[in-house]
Amino acid sequence: MSAETIGVLGAGLMGHGIAQIFAAAGHPVVMVDADPTAFDRARAKIRQNLDLLVEYEWLDADAADAVLPRIGTSTNLAALRPADLIIEAVAEDAEVKREVYGKLAPHLRPETILATNTSSIPIRVLADATGRPDRFTTTHFFRPAYIIPMVEVTKGEHTSEATVTRVLELLRGAGLRPVRINVDLPGQVANRLRQALFREALDLVERGVISAEDIDELAGLSFGPRMPLMGVIRDRDLVGLDITTKGAERVWPDLSNAAEPHASLRDLAADGHLGLKTGRGFCDWSDVDFAAYWTKLERQQLEIFGALRRADALPRD
Ligand code: NAD
Numbered sequence: 001m002s003a004e005t006i007g008v009l010g011a012g013l014m015g016h017g018i019a020q021i022f023a024a025a026g027h028p029v030v031m032v033d034a035d036p037t038a039f040d041r042a043r044a045k046i047r048q049n050l051d052l053l054v055e056y057e058w059l060d061a062d063a064a065d066a067v068l069p070r071i072g073t074s075t076n077l078a079a080l081r082p083a084d085l086i087i088e089a090v091a092e093d094a095e096v097k098r099e100v101y102g103k104l105a106p107h108l109r110p111e112t113i114l115a116t117n118t119s120s121i122p123i124r125v126l127a128d129a130t131g132r133p134d135r136f137t138t139t140h141f142f143r144p145a146y147i148i149p150m151v152e153v154t155k156g157e158h159t160s161e162a163t164v165t166r167v168l169e170l171l172r173g174a175g176l177r178p179v180r181i182n183v184d185l186p187g188q189v190a191n192r193l194r195q196a197l198f199r200e201a202l203d204l205v206e207r208g209v210i211s212a213e214d215i216d217e218l219a220g221l222s223f224g225p226r227m228p229l230m231g232v233i234r235d236r237d238l239v240g241l242d243i244t245t246k247g248a249e250r251v252w253p254d255l256s257n258a259a260e261p262h263a264s265l266r267d268l269a270a271d272g273h274l275g276l277k278t279g280r281g282f283c284d285w286s287d288v289d290f291a292a293y294w295t296k297l298e299r300q301q302l303e304i305f306g307a308l309r310r311a312d313a314l315p316r317d
């Protein structure tokens with residue numbers, strides 16, 4: 001049986017990596033973007049990613065060279081017609097996504113599954129615009145998608161069981177580690193966890209409890225490195241549930257339950273200090289080259305995932 005065709009709508013920071021993963025797994029891939037200049041950037045980044053994978057011995061050179069020829073590109077939504085699964089990775093804006101789904105719908109075969117890579121939009125806000133709410137789900141990848149294997153697949157109110165099962169199978173077949181999410185919530189699960197930790201961290205900084213630099217080091221070098229080994233919940237079995245209950249009784253009443261982002265975050269964003277991409281966010285990045293910094297982070301993540309494998313610390317391998 002020939003491999004399923006995968007469509008990727010949006011060839012930006014996420015789309016190119018998603019296309020690369022499926023092409024590396026032997027699928028024909030069609031990548032569509034409204035901006036024709038996106039494809040050269042996407043191809044150059046995929047080639048750079050593949051070179052890194054070869055350097056770190058995750059992929060051999062022949063397999064790497066076979067990836068780009070499997071990826072077709074087009075600015076025309078009709079090119080997605082052969083796709084069995086389309087992963088949408090356009091801007092994180094519900095109106096933009098709904099509009100493109102409306103234009104895409106007439107081109108799709110009835111059986112095609114559509115999945116969104118949204119980070120935080122609940123899919124109930126998008127589902128009716130697809131014309132196929134039963135064949136609509138999420139495939140939420142993490143950046144860099146070609147290194148991080150986890151993907152969140154959400155069963156929306158109208159998503160069929162068959163759709164979730166099929167998408168999980170396709171992702172597993174491409175070497176990924178999808179998790180099924182049973183309820184359609186803003187931020188799915190991973191970004192809810194990150195937001196909860198970030199809210200508390202920002203609260204502590206605003207209360208003058210600790211500096212931002214120290215909090216990052218503390219999280220990263222105390223409980224952080226054990227997370228891939230013990231997770232969030234299992235780790236409590238290690239600590240002991242008696243101690244955990246007592247700790248929760250003391251600490252939870254004092255934790256931030258702010259329902260709106262803190263002023264320090266809002267003010268920075270309103271002043272155009274958006275982080276690395278503008279040279280300033282919580283920290284000063286003005287001397288840092290954005291692209292070079294990302295490449296360094298990608299290399300560091302390749303090292304870390306490699307080390308986790310060698311430490312037998314990816315429990316479901
Ligand atoms: P991006 O801006 O890098 O890329 C979006 C691409 O979509 C662009 O190339 C743009 O030309 C194209 N596009 C926009 N409107 C279009 C349309 N109507 N038709 C066709 N193409 C169109 O964005 P990104 O960072 O890749 O994010 C894409 C999605 O993935 C968003 O929903 C985002 O929240 C999610 N996401 C991003 C990250 C991340 O770290 N960047 C991580 C996980 C999920």
